[in-house]
Amino acid sequence: MKLLLTACLTWAVLYTAESLRCHVCTDATCFNSTSQDCPATSTVCKTVTSVIFTGTSVSGTINKTCSSLLSCATPLGIETEWSVNRGFARESHTQLCCVTDNCNIQTLAIPNPAPNGKQCPGCASSADSLAGTCNATVSCMGAEDSCFSGNTTSNSKDVLQLGCISRNLCSNLAAIESLLGSNPRITCGAPWSAKISAALLAFALTAYKALV
Template identity: 35%
Template sequence: MDLQISVFLLFILFTAGHSFSCYACSGLTGSCTNQIVKTCPSGFSKCMSSTTAVNVGDIGAKAKLKDCAIDCPSGSMNMGFAKTSFACCNTDQCNIQDAPDPSIVPNGKTCYSCDDKSCSNILSCSGSEDRCFKATGTLGGQSTVVKGCVSKSICDAETSVRDVQEASCCEGNLCNSAQSITQSFLFLCCSLLSFILLQ
């Protein structure tokens, strides 16, 4: 019995000083080669990795991000002009691999998406995106709407987004209804993406 207690106390001594850590980097040129090991703040118990592909007109860019997270579901989100895939894990430095490139293989699901003129664009969802989403927020007193496709796991995540008053997910093709929007929806998109990427 004394041996068991001694082993238990020894185990506690060795694990008491251990802090949870993840790889961290921000690759805005499509790669994440400058990875460092980061000790996560208290309450951050997951490691995340994301890959975002942005296409606006003829301009395309890819960004990769890794960091500690409080809550980070695996899956993807597609807003038409930007598509992000997320990978999440819960062991030390488990995010060494980059999140996969967002899938481009259509899955038959369709949702509405927004641009600077309207929210009646029909978007083909791909990969694990099995829900439609709609998020609203305000910028300078102006109401803004963002819509697109999203994975169920992201809808189920219990996180709140700064500058976003209301976000909802729904099942069924085009269930996030066509509706006109005001300008500056890009600000809301950036807030939504940055929160997801940095939380």
């Protein structure tokens, strides 16, 4: 009897782990997504709407898939926008990860492309990034609420990385590595425009005290 009960419980656990169903597709519209059984290693459904800018080229993709929890850079069940903007290249995503059958059927909105008034130091080109000679200014867009700076590694050489980032990515090393490159040593900070305003305020207060 105990053996039968143990077998039933084991089967139930395995069945539950393997029974998640998600919508699956990858193209510009995902009008024809299909519901599929996920493998045991996939415990969440994911839907992502992505826009990638490289120079003058713009591409948009919708991706619905079975996924692992580790691959989700956003909280479960919460539609979240995240973005990295290096000036010469920008990658932005609206993403939802969820844990019930076919919960990723919806197609999310395109990430906000509007400038948000913040600015950060950045690179004018990938060549400047590789050479470490970046001196441009990047206008932040959408969810990009912080500046970032640091280095990644490419062909055993350090590559300078500067620009705007959404702060919800700053503590996600795996996501930053997939977006910027291997071995990231990235620090996030306040928007540059805010830093400039603070510096001007401090200067004004010092000048005022000197005058009076």
